[in-house]
Amino acid sequence: MQTLGDMGEDAVVARVLKVLNQKDSVVVGPGDDCAVVDIGKADTYMLLKTDCLVQGIHYESDSSDPFRVGWKAVARVISDFSAMGGIADHLLVTIAMPPDTSIGYVENLYDGMQKCASFFDADICGGETSSVPIGSAAVISIAGTGSVEKRRLVSRSGGKSGDVIFVTGTLGGSIQGKHLDFTPRVAEARWLTENFKIGAMMDLSDGVACDLPRLAEASQCGYRIDPDMIPVNDGCDLHQALSDGEDYELLFAVDSQIADVVVKAWPKIFSATPLTKIGELCDPGGGDRFEEDGWQHFNS
Numbered sequence: 001m002q003t004l005g006d007m008g009e010d011a012v013v014a015r016v017l018k019v020l021n022q023k024d025s026v027v028v029g030p031g032d033d034c035a036v037v038d039i040g041k042a043d044t045y046m047l048l049k050t051d052c053l054v055q056g057i058h059y060e061s062d063s064s065d066p067f068r069v070g071w072k073a074v075a076r077v078i079s080d081f082s083a084m085g086g087i088a089d090h091l092l093v094t095i096a097m098p099p100d101t102s103i104g105y106v107e108n109l110y111d112g113m114q115k116c117a118s119f120f121d122a123d124i125c126g127g128e129t130s131s132v133p134i135g136s137a138a139v140i141s142i143a144g145t146g147s148v149e150k151r152r153l154v155s156r157s158g159g160k161s162g163d164v165i166f167v168t169g170t171l172g173g174s175i176q177g178k179h180l181d182f183t184p185r186v187a188e189a190r191w192l193t194e195n196f197k198i199g200a201m202m203d204l205s206d207g208v209a210c211d212l213p214r215l216a217e218a219s220q221c222g223y224r225i226d227p228d229m230i231p232v233n234d235g236c237d238l239h240q241a242l243s244d245g246e247d248y249e250l251l252f253a254v255d256s257q258i259a260d261v262v263v264k265a266w267p268k269i270f271s272a273t274p275l276t277k278i279g280e281l282c283d284p285g286g287g288d289r290f291e292e293d294g295w296q297h298f299n300s
C-alpha cells in the first residue's frame, strides 16, 4: 500500500488533482499560491485561499504563544494573496480543538488573528468550531477571499528562460521563532506589481530548495542558482537558508532587461529589506538541481 508519507506532498497533490476539474471562470486553478476566479468584474479577479496550521507541525504544542499562532494563521493566508499581487478581503476561521483547551488560550489566539487581519485591512466574518478527541492535535484553518487587479496578477507560471530570480529578505531560522512573527510582504508585492511586469512570483513557505523548483516547473523552465548569493539569516548556515521553510519571503522572476531597474529602485522604497538576485531561470532540463529538499509535508 502506497501511503502519503511514501509519496510526499507534491506527488499527493498531483494525484488528487486528476480527480478534479474546473469551470471556465477559473483563471488559475490548483497548484498556485491562490486560486484566481473571474467573477465578471472589468478590472479585478477574485482570489481564493484556504490554509491550515496543525499543532505539532506548524506550531509547538505547549510553548507557542497563542497570540502569535493566531497572527501566523492569518499572515500565511495574506502572504499567499500577496504572492499573486493581491490583497485580502474576507476571512473565515475554523478551529478544531480538544475540549480541555482553555478559553483564555482560544481568546488569545483570536486576538492574534484579529490583530493581523486589522493590520492588513481584512475582515474575519465567520467560521466554524469543532472538537477533536482529547490528546489529538488542534487544527486552525483559515479560508479567505482576496482581490487582484487584472493588470497586476502574477502566477508561478509566467517565468521564462533568462529571467532573473530574486528573493526578498533573508532566509533560514524560522525554527527560532521567526515563523510566528513575520509580516507578509504585501507592500513589496504591491509595489513590484504596480511598477514592473513580474514574470512569476510565489511566497516561500517550504524553503527555496523546495519552492524554486516548483516555480521553475510551473514556468516550464529549469533554474540556475548561485549559492554564494543566498541571503542567509544571521545565525544560520546555507542548508538552513535553503531548507528550513516558513520564510514567507517573496521569490520572483523578472525579465533580465528590467532586473537592474528593480535593483536600483528597491532600496529607495524598502531600505530595511534586502532584495537579492539568487539566480536565473533557464531552459527546461538544464541548470541546477537542489540535492536537499525544503520542507515537504507527508515525508517522514
Ligand SMILES: [Mg+2]
Binding pocket: 032, 033, 079, 080, 083, 202, 203, 204, 205
Ligand atoms: Mg504560498
